[in-house]
Amino acid sequence: MPVKIKAWMNSPTHKANIINSKYREIGIGIVNGTLNGIKTTLVVQHFGTPISGIVSGDQTSEENNYNTDKVGIIESPEIIVNPAVSKTINPVTVSKTLGLIMFTLILSVILIDAFLTYKNKTYRLSGSSAGHISFLAIIFLLLLFSHQGTIF
Amino acid sequence: MSIIKEIKRNPIEFTILFIILIIGTILFFYFDYHPHNQRRVVYVTGASYFAWSIIHHYRQKDLELSIVIEYFVIAIFAALMLSSTLF
Numbered sequence: 001m002p003v004k005i006k007a008w009m010n011s012p013t014h015k016a017n018i019i020n021s022k023y024r025e026i027g028i029g030i031v032n033g034t035l036n037g038i039k040t041t042l043v044v045q046h047f048g049t050p051i052s053g054i055v056s057g058d059q060t061s062e063e064n065n066y067n068t069d070k071v072g073i074i075e076s077p078e079i080i081v082n083p084a085v086s087k088t089i090n091p092v093t094v095s096k097t098l099g100l101i102m103f104t105l106i107l108s109v110i111l112i113d114a115f116l117t118y119k120n121k122t123y124r125l126s127g128s129s130a131g132h133i134s135f136l137a138i139i140f141l142l143l144l145f146s147h148q149g150t151i152f
Numbered sequence: 153m154s155i156i157k158e159i160k161r162n163p164i165e166f167t168i169l170f171i172i173l174i175i176g177t178i179l180f181f182y183f184d185y186h187p188h189n190q191r192r193v194v195y196v197t198g199a200s201y202f203a204w205s206i207i208h209h210y211r212q213k214d215l216e217l218s219i220v221i222e223y224f225v226i227a228i229f230a231a232l233m234l235s236s237t238l239f
């Protein structure tokens with residue numbers, strides 16, 4: 001393993017990721033096996049910063065911005081973090097927020113529809129409002145309480 | 153309200169639906185940090201909800217293509233929306 005660390009530190013791009021102060025956590029995976037017919041050891045680094053991470057200096061936290069370096073017989077893609085990018089939008093947070101908004105809208109529409117059809121005593125061939133609301137409410141709660149990208 | 157009346161009219165069917173949803177919720181949180189399994193749970197829960205709707209409306213004798221499509225779209229939308237946030 002020290003050989004690998006030495007190899008990473010001798011590689012300017014790998015070293016840039018290792019000493020990058022934006023990353024607060026690291027995970028390392030090592031797998032022995034056969035790759036493309038050749039016995040090899042694949043070592044993967046996975047860098048990240050938790051959403052609640054405190055970042056020193058004037059750099060803004062890269063929320064769940066994970067970066068992976070690999071050392072093995074495969075030439076790994078060189079990943080360099082652009083220091084000019086100080087703030088990124090987490091796409092998962094965008095999806096989650098949009099999802100919550102859409103679920104709220106749909107649930108509101110179904111509730112209003114159920115109330116109006118009941119009030120006006122309208123008979124209409126449609127799905128069960130109770131079923132829709134139960135299902136969508138559960139999915140809404142799962143979406144609200146699910147969390148992503150946490151290192152455990 | 154019509155929702156409560158609907159549940160009271162078909163208590164067994166709605167109990168089955170609630171059991172499906174509760175099991176889905178428990179399994180979702182049981183597989184916390186395992187997004188692949190969580191995705192499977194979401195897809196199975198969506199499919200179960202769709203199957204429940206077919207049986208429910210078949211028993212109500214009002215099963216129509218428009219209703220099937222309505223449930224299908226809601227199940228697909230919910231499952232895709234939730235699974236797209238699991239990493």
